[in-house]
Amino acid sequence: MSKGACGHEGEAAGLAGRALDAALSEAGVRVAAADERLTDSRRRVLELLLEAGGPVKAYDLIAAYGQGGAKPPTVYRALEFLERLGFAHRLESLNAYVACPRSGEVHAAAFLICQCCGATAEIEPEVSAGVEVAAEAHGFELRGLTLEARGLCGACR
Amino acid sequence: MSKGACGHEGEAAGLAGRALDAALSEAGVRVAAADERLTDSRRRVLELLLEAGGPVKAYDLIAAYGQGGAKPPTVYRALEFLERLGFAHRLESLNAYVACPRSGEVHAAAFLICQCCGATAEIEPEVSAGVEVAAEAHGFELRGLTLEARGLCGACR
DNA sequence: GAGTCCCTTGTTACGGTATAACGTTTTGGG
DNA sequence: CCCAAAACGTTATACCGTAACAAGGGACTC
Incomplete structure (x- = not known):
């Protein structure tokens, strides 16, 4: 059985609207507390991960970034930052990335x-x-x- | 700190000579017991993994295969087989493969x-x-x- | 305010990882 | 012998990630 074979694949519920704004603003606070900066590209990638509500491939982030997309290094740098601060994880067995529900707490x-x-x-x-x-x-x-x-x-x- | 920085990197001890032969022949027996076939390419890839005694990248296997190397699908197919039967594991976080010390027992x-x-x-x-x-x-x-x-x-x- | 440092970004190009898709060969069973 | 299933060879391509270097921008000192 492979992914998508059973018809349930649409269930992941990401954040949107007020909840998304709140999560991003919360992230901004914690980033500042860590003496780091939540720059535009970092914020945008986190936003995409939160919206997705599940694992996302790096190149899907690149394509969805907006304004015609981003270049790979832009997104990979943002992902590295988000991982380092505990806002996202890499799923090694999927080559994908996911927002962390316990954002901001390194674990x-x-x-x-x-x-x-x-x-x-x-x-x-x-x-x-x-x-x-x-x-x-x-x-x-x-x-x-x-x-x-x-x-x-x-x-x- | 990154891999290779400390001068200990030569320590992995792979199999050679009689021990290698014994392991391969033992593998042949268990493959037959599972009603599968240890073909030349599968045997060769297992041999390379056992000799290495540690994680090996797929393209290093491809290069080391011999006779000018092998094509990627040949090696990836062999690796898939070896994983399926429990003779090898993929290390997701390294993109590498390693022979399993408990060969043949699926776990x-x-x-x-x-x-x-x-x-x-x-x-x-x-x-x-x-x-x-x-x-x-x-x-x-x-x-x-x-x-x-x-x-x-x-x-x- | 000029200089400087460090972090962050933009851009190009490339290298490493893995698989699709096809036809052919081998194998074992009827 | 003939067939079906498994394994293989080959070409090509898609996907994943990073190296390298130039440039921007904020914070700090002097």
């Missing part, structure tokens, strides 16, 4: 990814706390963690 | 990846068993799992 990411409709759910990283024990046992200093589970969401089962 | 993969020397250690997937609970709570049917931890291995600390 490890863990996801459930529906193979059918493409929806994602971010879950609590504590579920993988056992990794710390394993890392310790190997003399390994843990710095970051990616956990991506594939399967079927409730709607697609 | 979830979990890795510690050294950001300095590039070495990887495969750890037991039980460390992430809590994901099953989270998936259940979301009504999510779990089918596969990727866990990749980044940090520093003992030698590089």
Whole structure:
């Protein structure tokens, strides 16, 4: 089964209108608190991610950017910034990016990814706390963690 | 700190000689048991992965394949096969592939990846068993799992 | 206000990653 | 032998991401 095969793919609900404005303005505050700048391109990419409400490919962001689109480095730089500050995550197994529902708080990411409709759910990283024990046992200093589970969401089962 | 910065990058010890032959012949047995075929290209790619003893990029496999190299689809098909049967894993965060030390037994993969020397250690997937609970709570049917931890291995600390 | 620094951006071009689509060959079973 | 399924070879192309360098712009000092 591949993505889009089951007819549920339209379900991801992104932000719009007032909720979107509020999220962006909230982001502006937290960026300022971190002594960084939420520039136009960074704000625009975050806006696109929030509107999408789910994983988005980098080149879709590039195409949707507006004014005829943006050049790749513009979007990739913005994504790097958003990841660094915890506003977005990269989904390694999809080559896609997603806005973080716990925006602004830097944390490890863990996801459930529906193979059918493409929806994602971010879950609590504590579920993988056992990794710390394993890392310790190997003399390994843990710095970051990616956990991506594939399967079927409730709607697609 | 980026890969290769600390001078430990040569440590991954791959298989060679008799051990390599033994591993390949063992693989042949398990492939046959699964009612599949270990063809020349599949065998060659597995051999390259085992020799490397660590993550290898697809295009390095293509270049190293021999006889002037192979075409991309040849190697990607072999990798897909090896993954399907549990002889190799894809490291999503590195765009690389690695032979599986528990070859032939299909299982979830979990890795510690050294950001300095590039070495990887495969750890037991039980460390992430809590994901099953989270998936259940979301009504999510779990089918596969990727866990990749980044940090520093003992030698590089 | 001129100089300077650093961060951010714009732009071009390129390299690495992976797959589509096709026809051909091999394999194993009837 | 003949057929169907699996595997392969080949060409071409699409997708993903970054290198490199020039230029803008705000904050700070002198």
